[in-house]
Amino acid sequence: MKFSSIIGQEAVKQRLRTSILENRLAHTQLFLGPEGSGSLALAIALAQYVNCPDRTPEDSCGKCPSCLKYEKYAHPDLHFFFPTTTNDSVKKEPMSALFLKEWRDFLENNQAYVRQEDWYNHLGVGNKQGTIYVRDASDLIEKMVLKSYESEYKVVILWMPEKLHESASNKLLKTFEEPSEKTLIILVAERYELLLATVRSRAQLVKINKLDDAEIAAALVEQNKTTDSAFAQDLAILSNGNWNMALENLDGEVDSEDDFLKFRQWLRYCFKPGNYLELNKFNTSLTRIGRENQKRFLQYGLESVHNSILQNHQQGAKIKKAGEELDFSQKFAPYINEANQTQMYQLFNEAVYHIERNANPAILFTDLSFKIINLLRMGRNELASTR
Numbered sequence: 001m002k003f004s005s006i007i008g009q010e011a012v013k014q015r016l017r018t019s020i021l022e023n024r025l026a027h028t029q030l031f032l033g034p035e036g037s038g039s040l041a042l043a044i045a046l047a048q049y050v051n052c053p054d055r056t057p058e059d060s061c062g063k064c065p066s067c068l069k070y071e072k073y074a075h076p077d078l079h080f081f082f083p084t085t086t087n088d089s090v091k092k093e094p095m096s097a098l099f100l101k102e103w104r105d106f107l108e109n110n111q112a113y114v115r116q117e118d119w120y121n122h123l124g125v126g127n128k129q130g131t132i133y134v135r136d137a138s139d140l141i142e143k144m145v146l147k148s149y150e151s152e153y154k155v156v157i158l159w160m161p162e163k164l165h166e167s168a169s170n171k172l173l174k175t176f177e178e179p180s181e182k183t184l185i186i187l188v189a190e191r192y193e194l195l196l197a198t199v200r201s202r203a204q205l206v207k208i209n210k211l212d213d214a215e216i217a218a219a220l221v222e223q224n225k226t227t228d229s230a231f232a233q234d235l236a237i238l239s240n241g242n243w244n245m246a247l248e249n250l251d252g253e254v255d256s257e258d259d260f261l262k263f264r265q266w267l268r269y270c271f272k273p274g275n276y277l278e279l280n281k282f283n284t285s286l287t288r289i290g291r292e293n294q295k296r297f298l299q300y301g302l303e304s305v306h307n308s309i310l311q312n313h314q315q316g317a318k319i320k321k322a323g324e325e326l327d328f329s330q331k332f333a334p335y336i337n338e339a340n341q342t343q344m345y346q347l348f349n350e351a352v353y354h355i356e357r358n359a360n361p362a363i364l365f366t367d368l369s370f371k372i373i374n375l376l377r378m379g380r381n382e383l384a385s386t387r
Contacts, residue, residue, distance in 0.1 A: 001044045001071065001112060003059045007243055008215035009038055012208055016046050021057060025050070026204035028176045028185045030161075032192055033208025036242030041112040042208065043157050043186040044070065047078055050184060051151035066151055073104045073112075076149040079156045081140055083116070083130025083163040087123050095135045099123065113243050116160065117292040127291045129356055130163055137168040144180050154183045161187040162194035162356075169196050176202040194353060210241025219243070225250055240303075259300040260325050262286075267332070270372045283365040294355050302348045304329065308336035339382035340375040347371055 003013045019025050033039035045060075048070035052060035060067050069075035080103055084094040096103070106114065106122045120130060140156060148154045158164075164172070176199065179185055187203055189195060216236035217229065225247070226232050239246035266286075269279040286294060307319045311333035321329050336344060351368050355361065 001041055001048055002062050002067075003042075003045045003049065005111075006038050006041050006045055007219040008211045009042060009208060012042060012206065013045075016042070016206070017049065017057065020046075020050060025184065027179045027183060028187070028203045029206055030187045030189060030195075030200065030203035031206045031208060032189050034210055034242065035115050035190055036113065036239070036244040036246075037208045037210055038113060038243065039190075039208045040114060040157070040159055040188045043188050044073070044107075044112055046186065047153075047155040047157065047184065050153050050155065051075070051077065073107050075151070075155075077151045077154050079140070079143050079154070080159070081132060081136050081156065082119070082159040083132055084123070084136075085120075085125050085128045085130045087125045093135065095133055095139065097136075097139055114159075115244055117295075118244075120292070129291065129358055130160075132158070132161070132164045132168055134165060134168045134171060137164075137171040140172065141175055144175060144183055148182060152182060154180075156183070156185045157188060158185070159188045161189050161199060162191055164196075164199070166196070169199050173198055173202060193349070211243060212241070213237050213239075216241070216243060216246050220246060220250065257325075259297055260328070262297055263300050263304060264328055266369070267372075267376075270369055271335075271376050279369055280366070283369060284362065286365050287361040291355055291358075291361075294361055295352055298348050298352045298355065302345065302352075304332065305336055305341060305344050305348065308333040309341055312337065334383050335376055335379040337379055337382050339378040344372070344375050347375070 003017070006013070031039045031043050033042075048067055049055055049060045051066050051070070052064060053066065054061040054064050060070075062071070066075065070078065073080070080100065081096045082099075082103060084090075084096055084099050086092060086094050090098050102123060106119060110118070116130070120126075120128070140158075143156070144154065146154075161169075176185060185203075187195075187199070192200065213233065213236040216239055217232040220226050220232040220235060221229055226235075235246050235249050238249050266282060269275070269282060286297065289297070307321065307329045310316060310318050311330060316330070319326065319329055347368060351364060354364055
């Protein structure tokens with residue numbers, strides 16, 4: 001994958017190229033970027049650029065034997081590690097090495113713009129969540145001992161280090177801190193707070209931001225996803241900086257209205273508590289929608305808190321909503337204020353974290369509901385005191 005094939009992120013690309021050309025390449029790096037920002041694609045492009053013998057100051061050549069193997073994600077000195085779990089073909093002791101073919105197919109099908117739920121769907125694991133196990137860590141360490149096969153650098157790309165089992169993280173600390181000579185390790189993460197502090201401290205942080213609306217719109221047109229530039233701009237605005245979301249909106253696969261209706265109904269139960277039987281029934285219904293949909297519901301909650309903060313700071317033009325959703329966001333915003341906004345943001349983040357780690361959803365949503373009831377009460381009191 002060449003830098004030129006990656007959407008936007010020009011400043012990051014330039015910093016990465018400069019670090020190589022000036023021989024300032026950190027051997028362990030943490031690429032931190034939200035879903036759909038292209039962080040994994042950037043990691044692969046950097047690896048290809050490092051090992052391209054005919055690279056220019058701008059990009060890898062894309063034609064040499066090394067680049068051709070990188071384009072297929074199958075270079076012998078490129079090693080991938082990622083979350084796995086059991087499925088119909090691997091019934092016990094899953095690890096990355098057992099799913100390399102599926103992983104390469106997955107990358108190729110998505111041009112390395114990937115997300116967790118699609119990976120788990122690709123593996124056919126249902127609602128199970130993936131983990132990067134101690135056996136993955138042992139395999140990684142063994143590969144680092146070997147000399148590179150045909151390139152200058154051995155490259156390890158570890159996708160979603162948030163999914164590292166704690167014992168695997170501890171096993172890899174020395175490798176992250178002092179990798180073998182001519183080794184590049186790239187951790188590709190989405191959520192900084194879910195990484196162990198000991199892991200974060202051993203990697204140079206490369207911050208990757210959401211894509212700009214203009215970058216997404218231009219890419220939709222350039223890649224012949226649509227020839228209507230106005231439509232592309234509308235899709236870009238709705239995607240909120242997420243290329244994966246832009247493609248889903250283009251294909252009509254996302255129905256955010258369902259999340260909106262669920263979240264609005266839930267908040268109504270929490271805002272004026274009284275009918276706890278109905279609230280309990282609603283929470284029970286959330287337990288049946290599956291973990292990925294539960295995460296999406298909670299992430300919608302995070303987005304709603306964020307939009308409320310924007311609205312309260314006269315930044316409503318930045319809210320990527322329309323119609324009923326925008327109206328709801330504007331009415332909800334006053335009750336998310338200094339008294340509760342930090343706690344609400346933390347609550348939703350923690351809930352996503354626990355869902356990812358197979359928490360009991362009935363207990364989680366019941367506990368979350370009562371905490372939100374209290375926080376909304378605090379928000380109403382704060383609002384009343386300022387009027």
